[in-house]
Amino acid sequence: MSGSPENPILPLDHLALRGADDAPALLLRGETLDYKALRSRVSRLAAWLAREIPAKGARVATWAAKGELTCLMPLAAARAGLVHVPINPLLKHAQVAHILADSGALMLIGTPARLTTLGEGDVPTVCHLVEEGAALAGAEALGGDLSPSQADPHDLAAILYTSGSTGRPKGVMLSHANMWLGAESVHEYLGLAPDDRTLAVLPLSFDYGQNQLFSTWHAGGCVVPLDYLMPRDVVKAVERHAITTLAAVPPLWVQITELDWPDETAAKLRRLTNSGGALTVDLVRRLRALFPQARLFAMYGLTEAFRSTYLDPALIDSHPTSMGRAIPHAEILVINDLGEVSQDGEEGELVHSGPLVAQGYWQDPERTAERYKPAPASSRYGGMAVWSGDRVKRGADGLLYFVGRRDAMIKSAGNRISPQEVEEAALATGLVAEAVALGVSDPRLGQAVHLVVRAAPESSGAEEELPRKLKEELPNFMIPQVIHWRNAMPIGPNGKIDRTGLAAELAEMVS
Template structure:
């Protein structure tokens, strides 16, 4: 990949690189690796790039053989199995739109997403399929992964890079999860961008511990393959599982979220294993400065990349590891192919030191929300007049500030999203689940500071009936995934209201330091 210099105004925060050549269909990403180099390391064995590409072709042919046609949605609700690793590329090769589902989700969330995207096939395992009830999924459900693979194989696709290839579901500040629509170009350029600024190389081995249903987690695969390296998927239960895998496979690259770094920093390591790592990357929440210092001391051979992103535009900024010592609280500058602006409400560019909204323009910007023009229009708008790249931009709602060197720092979230352990959680979704339990007449979910999680969920309810808290916790445990469980539940006979009789959420947040 070559890059063309592009000089932009520093105040616009634009990257100094632009793509050359044009992006390719997503499944072509495997062509960047050496045919006989290790591409995917599984418990069952290692696949080189030639074998992995053949497997993608067989899965693509198998999907087509089920009567799926280009543009159909296919969903997978899987752990990090062989099929889960290749499904994004297989669906792309078959001309389908892939919908990865978080393995931690439960039937209510799965039912909503499946109905919203109109998937024509769900691939999962028997235990997850058994948790579904009648009407949750209105399409065939396949529980035998091997049945997906055909004997023949489809050749690499000739898709237009602007074609839609994936829908990633992410929680909004209100309502249920919404699907972010991504093109081949979005995912291709994201992979090339990350591989470039992380300086990934064919000798690198990436331990993929993050869920593939997240853009950050999925990019572990794509960026590694864009560099010709080896990807090692891992579903772990404890931090010791991660440590063991790093030593076993000689891992050089590890992506994580703040809670994982806390756990790894507090766990004893075998001598020499921390020095195997050459780079650590963080997103999904800020790393506190004391933890940054612990990571630097423990992983003395590794570069630490502190990053910021949002699913609507993949990733926006990273901090050069050379600046971590002097600016450990910074988000850094724009990643390749991104233009980042800090704007006032009128769209003009802020001065240095003046907080404003982070706006992301350029080819990494997603295509909007799936069949939701109203919410798309709220977030995706014409780029500010001072944008060099122009086109459609994502207005993040996050407030940041730029210093005299062009480095950005996070100030606050403008919405009410709860960000816990790298997960974006809709308070409305938690509140609706609480009320549906029958143990709460009203509910307010807040994100409150938590040393390990970044934010923990505080649920404040006006209870109904006896033993309300016990009934509520039991219901939420059954209906919501673990990362959406409240840390604390407070029972209140009355909740603050505004003059219109509505719950005064601002007063409630202030009272509880949220």
């Protein structure tokens, strides 16, 4: 897909060219960059990166909180001909070590406090560590200027690491075109405009988080990054910066609706967007009551294809549980177990095809083949499609409804968590012989991580020691809310631990 003369697909760094010179583009702590300044900063950082890493297609990773570096790097790396690998700032050394080794990153730019947590063996010999401040100072001192990229829009531009249902995080390969068209699509269906201000509360290492930048800049609007400590910080930021657009995940929406919002502050918001988990009927009602003038967009997506569906805000009150219909540039089919397009009301697998489909998993052809398969014969796009593993139904009116997930992923507070990662961390302590991590329904988190373990023979003090060890090795969102100690694990007919039975038992305990 090459776009049209009116709407061509361009390299990602061209997003910095969209707004008027004097229009605000990025509000940093202590200064606001207009689009002229944004273009200058991106160009200088790109020039520094190109000097430091001259090999085109090389990977450069970032591990820092929201700020100038993390906001500019997606565009600067693209302009320098590099592949950006943003690392979730909440991750700890073991996960970062895996990402650095797997991606083959030649440089990791991070905050000093994070870099000092990396121990011997965490950083490959080919990877150079650079402190965030040194990178920005180096770009300023160099004073270079790199022209906008002329890269093929289908070239690789970023690798976003996301947990799988088994194994280590896997890197989803995104092209310039994937992210450009994602920005164009969201800009279009949200109706973003140059006078919009987006409060970026989501991590920029996620596709949903990055798109806060990209779709706003595609519209010529302004991004206000926020690393909030308390939900009340969101209220204050909306008031202080006249925010019009807020994206969040269900657990944050729950906290937001529990706060006191002055009417004049709530009225500043024009649109609310949700992904990373379904909105409940009760939460939709609370959001609509608190922000009656704001358009509420319920959305569904997966990193492997960015975003798939959204519900027209005009239908949110009458169809609060619907996933809606395909977003622009996406084709969504429901395929039954016979490989045919499902009838209305018939359950099937959601299959996403079209130009938003990513290029697969980095250096992982086996897992790529499991998720990326030829599009169904009925697809108008053809080519490769993402077979999501999610079961959905389509109503007679064309609206889609989520039925359930096929895989074992735990989705907690908007984070996708691999059970195996939690289990491996527990086993690595030597305190337990067996471990099973499960997601248990939770009204605030969506799912809470529960860990069922059997103590290792002759281990003493394990019940007190295991939580401490896990806090040292796992990011906060992966730490189990509850640890259940068992003398024996239930075994199923196949000789394996009966995960399904354990999940049902835990669900019964918390109901």
